Amino acid sequence: MTPLIVALDFPDAPSALALADRLDPQQCRVKVGKELFTRAGPAVVENLQARGFQVFLDLKFHDIPATVAGACRAAAELGVWMLNVHASGGRAMLEAAREAVSVSAAPPLLIAVTVLTSLDAADLEEIGCHSKPAEQVRRLAALSAETGLAGVVCSAQEAGQLRQELPALLRVTPGIRPAGFARDDQRRVLTPAAALAQGADYLVIGRPITAAPDPGAVVAAIVADMAAASVR
């Protein structure tokens, strides 16, 4: 299994499943996010699992502790491999999420989003956060570690710092762009090979694959790039 997680950001289940049918569950995991889950619900998760995929349910829960605990319990009952919350929900929310997940029959990996990869320093400033992205990621990653989470979502640009300071935390990194691909709405980006070199454990990649005329060829190129990076 490679560190690749393909983001199935589609507006309906048939489109997502058609792309999944062009992927190899031995080669990648898949991510179901807000648009697909809102349209297709738990059935699409079950369909992907029936095809052999481990599913990261990326709903980024962020609410009061009791509400997030209930949502995490429901997600864990779907048998997903990984799920997430926003670290900025605070200590009590993170603890409630961790406790809810830990009592499930097969606890998924619970990770916390630090600073969205679509944000840069100016965006943080505008919402009243006067820290640089790397500093805020570090703060929220430390809180995630203290509250017993398995990992964090961060950009690969921060992965090296987190690997040094909080080595037990998994680093799940969106904002990955192979050379030559558009950055789209992402701001803190790295290539697959550079992300692995920085210490990313999992790479989340969507549009470079899902919008490609030949998604299988892009996946093969990314897997080859990652393999080359890991032997360097």
Ligand SMILES: O=c1ccn([C@@H]2O[C@H](COP(=O)(O)O)[C@@H](O)[C@H]2O)c(=O)[nH]1
């Ligand atoms: O900080 C974050 C957290 C989550 N995401 C999600 O990852 C994918 C990235 O898709 P691309 O098409 O490769 O940009 C997408 O589903 C986001 O919701 C993120 O990008 N950044």
